[in-house]
Amino acid sequence: MDGLLEVVILVAVAVLGVALARRLGMLAPILLVVGGLALSFVPGFPEVHLEPEMVLVGILPPLLYVAAIETSVPAFRFNLRPILLLAVGLVIFTALVVGFVLHMLLPEVPLSLCIALGAVLAPPDAVAATAIARRIGLPRRLVTILEGESLINDATALVLLRVATGAATGAAVGFLEIGRDIVIAAGGGIAVGAVGAVIIGFLHKKITDPLLDTALSLLTPFLIVMVAEEIHSSGVVAVVVAGLYLGHRMPTLMSAASRLQSDAFWQLTRFLLEGLVFLLVGLQLRDIVRELDTPWGEVAWITAAVIGTLIVTRFLWVFPSTYVPRLIPRIRQRDPFPPVSHPIVVGWAGMRGVVTLAAALALPATSEVEYPRDLFIWLAFAVIVVTLVLQGATLPAVARRLRLPQDETTQDALAEASVQNAASKAARDRLDELAGDGVPERVLHKLRDLGEHRVNKAWERLGGEGETPSRVYGRLRREMIDAERGVFRAARDEGRIPEEVLRRAQRDLDLEETMLHRTVEE
Incomplete structure (x- = not known):
């Protein structure tokens, strides 16, 4: 009964937080994170320990799935180049830069573990990107690019994290092993997502009861991610592929009544999960601070260095990746140079979220390699809070200041x-x-x-x-x-x-x- 009461309290606080944010004209993710920070020190408020498995298998799949089914496949395909440059290239670049910077600050920590933390911190969050980018009314193409990046980048980061932690714990990691991991993770995820989407689509076409259709829609992301994880491929990629396919074909797969009911169901599900996710991030502060064993002076300057590196690294990648490919005449003819305001906004929209914290909590706690795991978890938490509050809160003002052209x-x-x-x-x-x-x-x-x-x-x-x-x-x-x-x-x-x-x-x-x-x- 106590567990059920805690869940009810958390849901109620999340709903009240979103309602208050709308009343005040604020962005709900920011208010919920800040509210969670404050509530984490309120005596008697439920202590919630965030389990990585709960986030990566229980919360992330439905959120990715609903984002994918609402994504325009033609727009996604048209923007595939900038999406992949951000979701793959930027994640790898960020992980390496942050890893080397952190290794210079903490030379006693193996470089491979520093790169592992870089992989944890690299991907902007799917929930934050969707919740904030749409809320402030960015141009449709920028929203597509940011959402597309956030749909794929978790898979890149998790594969890189697996490789880096494997190297740190003594596993033999060479080019063949890395290539095999990438093929299994990405290729296997695509295969599982495609096959799963065809099967689920066939079932949707045969089902005529809206309740059964909605129930199948709810089960889809969990079934696909479990199958993908069973063969050690990327559940993230599998869910995204399935969501893109099913969302694109939804008008021919489900009846009108089923689509209306399913749409209402997913709106409520996303509303509750997004609220809980940001509230849970803030509530972790007390535990993380309690476990921190590093002197606060050292914590402060390492945190500032890592956050600064993350922000600068994103801009260093975004500008060349925006303009250099367009130096090729064929690409430029199809996709002309955008105004400079576009890469500035994309560069500033690097909000991290709960996946970063979950991945940090999943870092190995082993005696084989000595490293400040408590500091690494704190860095992940600090990056989430600072990027959400600093970048998320100021992104609307940045967009207005740049006089970003709105969709006509x-x-x-x-x-x-x-x-x-x-x-x-x-x-x-x-x-x-x-x-x-x-x-x-x-x-x-x-x-x-x-x-x-x-x-x-x-x-x-x-x-x-x-x-x-x-x-x-x-x-x-x-x-x-x-x-x-x-x-x-x-x-x-x-x-x-x-x-x-x-x-x-x-x-x-x-x-x-x-x-x-x-x-x-x-």
Whole structure:
């Protein structure tokens, strides 16, 4: 019972923290981390010990999966070069630079273990990137690049961590062994993700019950990561590959009811997990400080040196990787030079998260190699807090200061209206084909009016700021729906209809109001 009470308290605090952040106009990850730091020293507040296995197998897979299924595969493919340069090249570069800097500061610690910590600190966090980049309204392409980087970089870091710790503990590590590990981790992850996605996609296509569809969607990331880990390949890569495939094909794999229910489920799951993740990071402060056995003066300057190295290293990599490839005419013609504000924002968006702490906690506690494990864990924790609070909190101001060009909403609306026009024409053509099957004329007229209404609504978004006819329709129809609800509730209260009838009618009205919501809000 005590364990259940602690979980309820943590969830409640996370939800309140997110609500408060929205009320204050703050970024929720930052407020939750800072709140966790404060709560970690409150007497009687539950002590939560973060287990690496819980993060890497229990929390990370569903978060990566939901991020992957919402990622545009065409946009991901178009930005594959910058994504791989950041997710693979930058992680390796950062791990090596941080490793050598740390080895200079702590020459008694083997270089391989210093590089292992560099691998732990190198990857920006998927949760932080998604939660912050979308929240502050960065241009769509930058969001795609940052999310794509964060989806893949954990796999690079974990493979590098495995190789470095293996070398530190005496395992024979050569080019053949490293190459084999990479092939097994990356290649095996891709294979498991692809095969798993095909199987899960087949099951989704056969299932017609929305509840079963949603349950299968929940199980998918855990099943895939367990299979991948069983053959010692990358569960991260496997989950991302499966998520990209299934997300791209979701319109043809699941029914409309299943997609609506699954989308609502994953929104709630991500909301709760993201809140808990950042709260849990902050709550680790008390334990980490208690275990720290290094003099605070030494801790301070080593921490400052490592954090400074991480920030500088990212900029040193981002600028050349942005502009050097475009010196090739073929690449430049397809993808022209971006404004300098783009690499500045990408360079500043290096927030670390819970995976960094989980990987640090997974560092070997062995007597075979002497090293300050407590200091390494502290460095991981300090990097998370400083990058989230410093970079995460100032990223909106940096974007505004650079006058970062926003995505052109008019172009989006124009593209949507054009496609909607073509879609409505296809619908009318199909209706004309079916019109001779004894369909009443008033039904045909109503369906044609509906198609015309959708086209008009799409084109109206290109108009002025006034209230469009579609918005007037949506506003008035919502008032009518409220009146209908009142009549059904009164009939239920008076005993004229049973509860089941009320629920059925209320569900229909709720679905209609949900469809109207976009019309009223835009």
